[in-house]
Amino acid sequence: MCDARAALEPELEGPIRFGEYGPWNDLLAVGDPVTFKNFVFPVESMQEFEPRSLLGYRRGAAHIARQEYSYDLGVFDLAGCQRRIFADYPHGKYFRAVAPGQAFDTATFGFPTEDGLERLVEDEQVTRLGPVRRRDTEEGDVSR
Numbered sequence: 001m002c003d004a005r006a007a008l009e010p011e012l013e014g015p016i017r018f019g020e021y022g023p024w025n026d027l028l029a030v031g032d033p034v035t036f037k038n039f040v041f042p043v044e045s046m047q048e049f050e051p052r053s054l055l056g057y058r059r060g061a062a063h064i065a066r067q068e069y070s071y072d073l074g075v076f077d078l079a080g081c082q083r084r085i086f087a088d089y090p091h092g093k094y095f096r097a098v099a100p101g102q103a104f105d106t107a108t109f110g111f112p113t114e115d116g117l118e119r120l121v122e123d124e125q126v127t128r129l130g131p132v133r134r135r136d137t138e139e140g141d142v143s144r
Contacts, residue, residue, distance in 0.1 A: 011039045041128040043121050046114075049073060049085065050092035054132060065133035067104045070096060075130040078112070079120055082129065 001018050008016075019031035047053040051064055051071040065072040070086035083097040086104070093114060096107040112120075120126045 008034070011041070013040050042124060043076070043126040043128055046092065046118055046121055048121075048128065049087055049095065049117060050090070051087055052090040053092075063134045070104075072133040074128060074132045077127040077129055078117075079125040 005018070016032045016034060020029045021027070022029075051073070054064065067086055070088045071090070073085045073087055075082060075084050078097070083099060086096040086098065086107070088094040088096065088109070094110050095112055095114070095117065096104070096109060097112055098104055098107045117126070
């Protein structure tokens with residue numbers, strides 16, 4: 001438990017309580033769930049918005065989910081505004097920001113702009129709130 005806590009603490013937003021098992025009385029006390037909400041993941045570079053820069057992209061191992069022809073890069077906090085970001089090309093040139101509950105096809109193509117997103121990253125105003133969404137196995141392979 002100490003090793004796990006030491007490894008997690010640099011990124012944790014607050015304290016967490018680990019579960020414990022008492023073998024003498026056969027009692028399991030469940031701890032706090034550890035999710036993305038427990039961590040702070042500031043975006044440090046524009047590579048987070050370039051699908052081809054993500055681990056495993058080249059060989060298809062990343063299995064990044066797609067919406068039409070856009071790559072689903074996950075949920076971000078953009079200067080206090082929660083949005084799911086889609087990149088329309090592997091090099092992350094054009095984006096779409098989709099609000100929670102908003103339909104993908106109603107999102108404005110090219111918003112945010114690459115320059116605008118880059119300024120937010122430089123000003124440390126972008127935080128990752130969730131992982132890159134993986135493609136479901138039923139969706140099949142997409143060309144690489």
